[in-house]
Structures are given as structure tokens and as C-alpha cells.
Amino acid sequence: MRHEQRADAATLNSISPLPIYYQLQTIIQNDIEGGRLKPGDAITPERKLAERYKVSVGTVRQAIAPLVNEGFLIRMQGKGTFVAGTTMDPDYVRSYRFLSDFSEAEAPIKFTFKSLKKVAGSTRINACLKIAAGQDLFELKRLMLIDNEATAYSISYLPQRMFKRLDETPSSRFEKIALYRIIEQAYGVPTISRRELFSVAAADKEVAALLQVEPGSPVLVIEMMAYTHKERAYEFRKSFCTTRSRRLLREY
Amino acid sequence: MRHEQRADAATLNSISPLPIYYQLQTIIQNDIEGGRLKPGDAITPERKLAERYKVSVGTVRQAIAPLVNEGFLIRMQGKGTFVAGTTMDPDYVRSYRFLSDFSEAEAPIKFTFKSLKKVAGSTRINACLKIAAGQDLFELKRLMLIDNEATAYSISYLPQRMFKRLDETPSSRFEKIALYRIIEQAYGVPTISRRELFSVAAADKEVAALLQVEPGSPVLVIEMMAYTHKERAYEFRKSFCTTRSRRLLREY
DNA sequence: GCTCATTTGTTCGTATGTATC
DNA sequence: TGATACATACGAACAAATGAG
Numbered sequence: 001m002r003h004e005q006r007a008d009a010a011t012l013n014s015i016s017p018l019p020i021y022y023q024l025q026t027i028i029q030n031d032i033e034g035g036r037l038k039p040g041d042a043i044t045p046e047r048k049l050a051e052r053y054k055v056s057v058g059t060v061r062q063a064i065a066p067l068v069n070e071g072f073l074i075r076m077q078g079k080g081t082f083v084a085g086t087t088m089d090p091d092y093v094r095s096y097r098f099l100s101d102f103s104e105a106e107a108p109i110k111f112t113f114k115s116l117k118k119v120a121g122s123t124r125i126n127a128c129l130k131i132a133a134g135q136d137l138f139e140l141k142r143l144m145l146i147d148n149e150a151t152a153y154s155i156s157y158l159p160q161r162m163f164k165r166l167d168e169t170p171s172s173r174f175e176k177i178a179l180y181r182i183i184e185q186a187y188g189v190p191t192i193s194r195r196e197l198f199s200v201a202a203a204d205k206e207v208a209a210l211l212q213v214e215p216g217s218p219v220l221v222i223e224m225m226a227y228t229h230k231e232r233a234y235e236f237r238k239s240f241c242t243t244r245s246r247r248l249l250r251e252y
Numbered sequence: 253m254r255h256e257q258r259a260d261a262a263t264l265n266s267i268s269p270l271p272i273y274y275q276l277q278t279i280i281q282n283d284i285e286g287g288r289l290k291p292g293d294a295i296t297p298e299r300k301l302a303e304r305y306k307v308s309v310g311t312v313r314q315a316i317a318p319l320v321n322e323g324f325l326i327r328m329q330g331k332g333t334f335v336a337g338t339t340m341d342p343d344y345v346r347s348y349r350f351l352s353d354f355s356e357a358e359a360p361i362k363f364t365f366k367s368l369k370k371v372a373g374s375t376r377i378n379a380c381l382k383i384a385a386g387q388d389l390f391e392l393k394r395l396m397l398i399d400n401e402a403t404a405y406s407i408s409y410l411p412q413r414m415f416k417r418l419d420e421t422p423s424s425r426f427e428k429i430a431l432y433r434i435i436e437q438a439y440g441v442p443t444i445s446r447r448e449l450f451s452v453a454a455a456d457k458e459v460a461a462l463l464q465v466e467p468g469s470p471v472l473v474i475e476m477m478a479y480t481h482k483e484r485a486y487e488f489r490k491s492f493c494t495t496r497s498r499r500l501l502r503e504y
Numbered sequence: 505g506c507t508c509a510t511t512t513g514t515t516c517g518t519a520t521g522t523a524t525c
Numbered sequence: 526t527g528a529t530a531c532a533t534a535c536g537a538a539c540a541a542a543t544g545a546g
Contacts, residue, residue, distance in 0.1 A: 056516050077531045078523030102380050128354050196502045199495035200470045218452045218470030243451035250448045308535045329512045330542030
């Protein structure tokens with residue numbers, strides 16, 4: 001479990017205008033973002049880092065503290081310092097939160113799996129994901145229910161090359177665990193940020209049937225990109241929501 | 253400009269299980285959240301705090317660091333440590349950001365002032381703002397244009413008691429400076445968080461006329477609450493957006 | 505343009521406490 | 526119980542930025 005960091009090609013430069021603690025912080029952060037340190041790995045203990053780089057423990061702590069603060073690392077007294085997974089607040093990372101009003105409580109939601117299959121890449125989606133036009137995708141469809149009423153329908157696209165054998169995941173898993181958790185646990189890809197585009201559109205036949213509305217009636221449409229380290233896109237998702245009785249919540 | 257903190261009713265307790273640095277952090281944070289330290293104020297220098305509380309400079313720094321990190325304070329070498337205003341990333345705090353697609357650049361937006369007047373409180377809005385039903389409100393209406401095309405229309409409600417004489421603000425100011433900046437600069441109320449509820453609704457006559465759409469046609473509706481310290485609500489806003497050519501952006 | 509007092513920034517080293525295994 | 530590792534706290538020295546004179 002303990003990850004052995006290689007005995008540093010990167011070294012600290014005391015002549016550099018950059019503070020030593022910052023140089024060390026960058027080294028560690030690069031190891032995380034470069035995938036050499038994966039979620040769950042323990043990093044070298046602070047005292048050993050201090051010896052290796054010939055700096056004081058305080059300086060090592062200065063390097064580690066901001067990484068802990070930004071959510072890259074998790075420190076546990078008596079155990080060690082570990083690489084974190086998805087940094088976003090679990091509440092914020094949830095895409096489908098519905099309220100009828102600000103004063104009301106959040107409605108519990110149920111995910112149902114519809115399908116997961118390999119599909120050919122699309123020009124637009126591959127461009128958004130910044131992958132070659134020829135690369136194939138996984139297409140995941142899910143329906144979200146509140147009080148047994150279909151409330152949101154989502155179609156996700158993920159690069160096959162990045163998530164090999166995702167289609168071997170038991171479908172029940174997609175109903176129990178959030179997608180970003182699966183991505184993180186199975187592939188070591190944490191979710192760092194997301195962008196969403198909101199619009200209104202008329203429901204097509206597929207959406208209308210699933211959301212139980214008249215074809216052509218207006219629904220809330222959200223196109224989302226999910227990003228891991230270094231703003232690398234890993235998912236494109238299109239969601240359709242009815243907002244008859246409940247409305248979609250976002251907090252910042 | 254320099255704010256003199258009173259010579260501490262609150263004192264540090266070395267017997268307490270809470271670390272000293274944390275106790276000191278809490279004292280400072282309470283002064284900020286309680287309004288005794290306002291945005292722009294300088295806090296007592298670290299060495300003086302160390303003397304006053306009989307702790308080392310390092311401990312004071314440990315107390316200040318997280319407050320800097322969370323955005324309550326801003327430190328400037330050679331100048332001092334100052335109480336920050338709105339903590340949110342300026343980009344994130346902007347409510348009206350529109351893109352035609354993920355790969356496109358953001359469209360520049362123009363705010364136009366429509367009206368600002370005193371209105372009686374409403375049961376629902378006052379409840380959301382957690383103020384007495386009888387309290388009066390300011391109602392601010394603004395129209396947002398992209399490429400001279402009406403794209404969003406917003407109606408904001410703010411408690412009169414909290415923002416006395418807001419209606420004496422020159423209307424041009426609302427077209428040049430974001431509302432949250434005015435609120436912060438004129439009243440010392442920083443924006444800490446927001447919640448939004450997204451839905452789709454038919455445009456009424458007023459909205460349809462301003463957004464230049466057919467009455468009854470579907471528009472994106474966003475109800476927003478803005479909060480300052482301690483999750484105290486200070487604004488209720490209802491926005492209506494057309495998403496013909498551009499879509500509303502949110503990032504997390 | 506220069507100097508000086510003030511203030512924060514960086515780095516060091518040490519000691520002791522506490523949690524884990 | 527002991528070894529390991531992080532948490533808290535202290536204090537000192539020098540660097541760098543600022544603003545006043």
C-alpha cells in the first residue's frame with residue numbers, strides 16, 4: 001500500500017527565487033497529478049522528506065499544509081499522509097439535487113440504470129473531451145426518480161481508452177454509487193471541477209417517454225463537462241430534467 | 253483605517269483541549285463575522301498579537317493562516333493583514349455568464365438598470381430572507397444584454413432595514429458594478445455563498461416583453477438566495493433567461 | 505534617492521503531546 | 526510497550542516589501 005517515491009530526480013534549489021517549501025509542494029503535487037501517487041497511497045513521512053531534501057520538518061509541513069488544504073492530501077495523526085481522491089465537497093459534487101422551495105428539505109433521489117454500451121465517437125463530444133475524433137466512447141444512460149416519479153434523465157459519454165472495461169461493471173453498481181466515485185475508485189481519476197451549460201429545450205420522443213411528459217414540451221437541459229487534474233476532461237453528460245413539482249439545486 | 257481591537261474580553265485557555273492557535277483563530281473569526289472587523293480593516297500585527305496573548309509568533313501565524321486560506325483575511329508583506337470582502341472567486345460569483353458551447357469564448361454582457369423602488373414585504377420572500385413578514389423590501393430590476401440582445405432579466409429583493417438608503421444609489425452604478433460589490437463596499441456585507449433553484453416556466457407578459465419572446469414561451473428561471481456570514485440571507489433574486497443562442501454557464 | 509521603522513515571509517531547530525499499530 | 530508519525534508550541538534569525546520622513 002505504501003508508495004515508494006523514487007529518490008527524486010527533482011531536487012530543491014536554494015538559489016531559486018521560489019521558496020523551498022513551494023518547490024517541495026510542487027514536486028509532491030506533480031507526483032499526484034502525474035499519477036505517480038494515486039488516491040490512497042501514503043506519501044513519505046515528513047521527517048524522512050526533511051532528511052532526504054535536507055530541510056527542516058517545519059518546511060516540509062509548510063509544503064504539505066496547502067496540499068492538505070486544497071484536498072490533494074489527507075493527514076492522519078499516527079498513521080501518515082495519504083493521497084486524497086475527489087476533492088469536491090460531496091454535497092456539491094452531487095449533480096441531481098431537487099427542492100420544491102428554499103425552505104423545504106431535499107428530496108431523496110433514486111438512480112436507475114438504463115444502459116451502458118460502446119458507441120463510436122462523435123465530432124462534437126470528442127472535441128469537448130479533447131480526444132481524437134476517431135476514439136470510441138462509452139454511453140451510459142440513467143434515469144433519476146423522486147417519489148417514484150421520473151425527474152431527470154442523463155446520458156454520459158466517457159472515453160473508452162481512459163476507462164477500459166467500464167462496461168464490465170455490474171449495472172447495479174451504477175444505481176448504488178455515484179459515477180464519480182466509480183471513476184475514482186476503479187481508475188484512480190478524481191473529480192476536480194465541473195462546468196455546466198443550462199438551457200431550455202423541447203423534449204424529443206426518447207426523453208418525453210422516459211420523463212413522462214408530452215413530446216415537445218419544454219424541459220431543463222444541462223450539458224456538463226467533468227474534469228480531473230490539469231483540467232483534463234473525462235466525461236461529457238447531457239441531462240434532461242422536469243421541473244413540475246421540484247427544482248434543481250446548485251450551491252456555491 | 254486601522255481598526256483597534258478591544259483588549260480582549262476573550263482570553264486563551266491553555267488547559268482547554270482546543271489548541272491555542274484554534275482558540276485565537278476563533279476569536280478573530282468571531283470579530284469578523286460579528287462585524288467588529290469590517291472588510292478593509294487591518295488586524296493587529298502578528299507580533300503584537302503574540303505579545304498580547306503571550307504566545308509565540310508561530311502560534312499566531314497558525315491562527316491566521318487558515319483564515320487567510322478561507323478568504324477571511326488577506327496578508328500583505330510590509331503592510332499588514334486585512335479583513336477581506338467577498339470570498340468567492342470573482343468568476344464564480346458572477347451570476348450571468350453565457351456560452352454558446354464549451355469550446356466557445358464567454359460572451360461579454362451588458363447590464364442595464366430598469367428600476368429600484370421600495371415595496372412591501374411578501375410572505376414568501378420575507379420567509380426566505382428570514383425576516384419578519386411586515387418588513388419592507390427594495391426591488392431592483394435589471395436587464396442583461398449580449399450583443400444588444402436581451403438575454404436575462406432579474407428582479408432582486410433586499411431588506412430595507414439591512415440596506416438603508418440603497419435607493420439613493422445613482423442608477424448608473426448598478427450598470428457598472430456588480431450588485432454584490434455595491435453591497436460589500438457600501439454596507440460591509442460580503443457575499444459568502446449562494447443557492448440557486450433552476451426550473452423552466454412560461455414567460456409572463458412582463459418577461460416576454462423585456463426578453464422579446466412570445467408570451468407563454470418557455471424560459472429558464474433561476475431563483476437565487478445570496479448569503480453573507482453565518483448563512484444570513486441578504487438577497488432573494490428571480491432571473492429569467494432566454495437560451496436561444498447562448499446557454500448559462502456554471503462552474504464548480 | 506536614501507534610510508529607517510514596521511510588518512509579513514521564509515527557514516531553521518527543538519521539545520513535547522497524542523494517535524496508531 | 527515501543528516504534529512510528531503527525532500535532533502543537535516555542536523562539537530565533539534573516540529576507541523582503543512598504544511607507545514615512
